Amino acid sequence: MKLRVDKMRNHFQVSNLDDHSLREILAKAAMEMLNMLSEKQFLMLDRVLGAEVGRDPQLGKYFLEIGPLALLQSLSELIQEAADRGEISSQNIEYSAEMFPSLVLGRQDTLMRFGMKLDFSESAKSERAQRAVNAWMQLHEV
Numbered sequence: 001m002k003l004r005v006d007k008m009r010n011h012f013q014v015s016n017l018d019d020h021s022l023r024e025i026l027a028k029a030a031m032e033m034l035n036m037l038s039e040k041q042f043l044m045l046d047r048v049l050g051a052e053v054g055r056d057p058q059l060g061k062y063f064l065e066i067g068p069l070a071l072l073q074s075l076s077e078l079i080q081e082a083a084d085r086g087e088i089s090s091q092n093i094e095y096s097a098e099m100f101p102s103l104v105l106g107r108q109d110t111l112m113r114f115g116m117k118l119d120f121s122e123s124a125k126s127e128r129a130q131r132a133v134n135a136w137m138q139l140h141e142v
Helices: 002-011 014-018 022-037 040-052 057-066 068-084 093-105 108-113 122-139
Strands: none
Touching (some): 002 022, 002 068, 014 068, 022 068, 022 122, 040 057, 093 122
């Protein structure tokens, strides 16, 4: 899990803006999110964690701190830097960061968690990633 989070956080390094546009960075990150979501191990871990959090709330706290919250922090820093450089506009960096994975994943993670089989072909993932990035960028136009 931690290796997967570290790989995702690498997409959100501020230094990436030196060589790539925010749109390019977000497109790669979106594909990484969808690739992770489509892995059986991720889905199984998600289901186990969901069941165990009621028994051990510290497990949930730990997972959030090393996973989603760490990613949100890195993404927030990236978005702040892009805003500072004039590439985008954001009235609230934290909301902007929270919005991105929501646009990418939509309800897909919930649907899968409860057994629905989804199309995770490369073309379907690519289309979903591009639509999410386009929507997010449009909301943050300068």
